[in-house]
Amino acid sequence: MPGVVLENVSRRFGALLAVDRVNLNVRDGEFLTLLGPSGCGKTTTLRMVAGLEQNTGGRIRIGERVVSDAEKGHFTPPDRRQLGMVFQSYAIWPHMTVFDNVAYPLRVRKRPSQEVKKLVEETLRLVEMEHLAERPAPALSGGQQQRVAIARALVFSPQVLLLDEPLSNLDARLRTQMGDEFRALQRRLGITSLYVTHDQQEALALSDTVVVMHAGSILQSGPPEDVYLRPASRQVAAFFGTPNLLEATVESCHEDADGPKATVRGQGWGGECRIRASLAAGDKLLVIIRPENVRLGDPSTVAQNGEITWQGRVQQSVFRGMHRSLLLETQAYTLTAEVPASHPVKVGDTVTAFVAAGSAWGIAEGPQH
Numbered sequence: 219m220p221g222v223v224l225e226n227v228s229r230r231f232g233a234l235l236a237v238d239r240v241n242l243n244v245r246d247g248e249f250l251t252l253l254g255p256s257g258c259g260k261t262t263t264l265r266m267v268a269g270l271e272q273n274t275g276g277r278i279r280i281g282e283r284v285v286s287d288a289e290k291g292h293f294t295p296p297d298r299r300q301l302g303m304v305f306q307s308y309a310i311w312p313h314m315t316v317f318d319n320v321a322y323p324l325r326v327r328k329r330p331s332q333e334v335k336k337l338v339e340e341t342l343r344l345v346e347m348e349h350l351a352e353r354p355a356p357a358l359s360g361g362q363q364q365r366v367a368i369a370r371a372l373v374f375s376p377q378v379l380l381l382d383e384p385l386s387n388l389d390a391r392l393r394t395q396m397g398d399e400f401r402a403l404q405r406r407l408g409i410t411s412l413y414v415t416h417d418q419q420e421a422l423a424l425s426d427t428v429v430v431m432h433a434g435s436i437l438q439s440g441p442p443e444d445v446y447l448r449p450a451s452r453q454v455a456a457f458f459g460t461p462n463l464l465e466a467t468v469e470s471c472h473e474d475a476d477g478p479k480a481t482v483r484g485q486g487w488g489g490e491c492r493i494r495a496s497l498a499a500g501d502k503l504l505v506i507i508r509p510e511n512v513r514l515g516d517p518s519t520v521a522q523n524g525e526i527t528w529q530g531r532v533q534q535s536v537f538r539g540m541h542r543s544l545l546l547e548t549q550a551y552t553l554t555a556e557v558p559a560s561h562p563v564k565v566g567d568t569v570t571a572f573v574a575a576g577s578a579w580g581i582a583e584g585p586q587h
Contacts, residue, residue: 220281220377221246221410222267228275228288229262236262238434239276244378244427247408249401253421254431254457260414261382263431267412268303268380269296280378302371306383308363310355316342317351320369327374341373344403361392368400372407379404379411385420397424418458422446430454447508448494448579455506455581462507462553466580471496480580481524486549489526490575493582502583509543511577512555514569524575528553532567546571 222244229237237259244250252260265271267278269285272293278286280301285294310319317338324334342348345365350358358366364384371379384400385393401424404411415421421428422442429439438450449455452463466482471493473479480493482503491505507526530546530553537559546553546569555571563569 221248222378222412223279224263224267224276225279226276227263227266227273227278229259229266229271230274236434237266237273240434240436242429242436242439244410244412247410248426249404249411249413249424250427250429251413251415251421251425252429252431253415253418255416258431259434260416260431264380264382264412264414267378268301269294269299300377301380302374302376302378303380304364304367304371304382304384306386308367308384308387310358310363310366312354312356314355315351316347316353316355316358316366319355319366320373323370323374337373338369341369344372344407345369360388361396364388364396368403372409377410379409381411381413383415384413386415386417393420394423400424422458430457448492449506449581451581452504452583455504460509460554462509462512462551464505464507464551465583466491466503466505468497468499468501468503470499476576479524479575482526482580484550487526487528489573489578490524491526491578491580492576493580497582503580504583506579506581507553507573507577509554509556510541511573512546512553512557512571513573514555514557514561514563514571525572526575526578527570527572530569530571532563532565532569535563535565 224240224242226239226241227237228239240263252263254260262271266273273286273288275288277284280299285299320338320341321334324337339348342351345368347365347369385397388396397420425442427439428442428445430437430445432453438445438454446458455461464484466484469481469483471478471480478493478496479490480497481490482505528548530548532544533547534545536543540559541556542559542561544555544557546555553571
């Protein structure tokens, strides 16, 4: 399957710069997700790849073909880009059966009826909908409609699959199930996929690469684990959940087998954290600690291996089923922690909280872009 390349792609709507010189490389067979809040430019970027919007700057290539070049005035219309697309609304035609909905892209391409029958039946089997081929579209559940939309996008063997928030209309349980099923199908077919969502958990669970966007620009891109655990900026860190963001000063740096590490000191606390590159003593650092990495223990049993530690009082405890969310009031900060629901802790308790050096991430404080 071919990849997709965007080179300095921009889109203006009058005075509004919706997408600002975006560079993106979706490799063959990759599942890449554009992630960000509403208005960040992710859907506009997807629509430019689809040809539903025309970029006002830069160039877009699908495989070896340049499909849009603003400077040269070249633009390939959507129906000649060999793309499949799944919309947020699914766009299922209510007056058609499941079979006819899936067959539509083949019929508009004037494929022979026997070929249409064969390809539709094969594609419906892929999404486990062959037994519902003659069902009217209005009689389908939300999850079934989503499967039909995916089958319709796949039936003509597109080079690239584009998906714009395809799971957002489903309830939480079905959204997880359908996301897992679609990801397994995408891996099996090896089809290059560009996916848009504002849901952080969805992006982390499904993607080979996550691209975080804000105000029309890319803040960070990389494997889900890297973007979540090693954010490049305060803005990226804060987009995922409710991390503890602690200001600190570097005391020293050294390297071990896992890379650079800094010894840091904050107000009423100290310890070690991972960093991307060595810093000088006295440099300012933002230490990012995810709530799930905060542990509680007895001060006498906490191993002294560079852990960052605090003494604190439990200010709030919220039961969330599998875990319990705590607010810990320390000398200088209110920390957020997530502990197992069975942990014997209650409001008013004084506890020792700590985080291992490998679970704390530091970024140099500077101008935010």
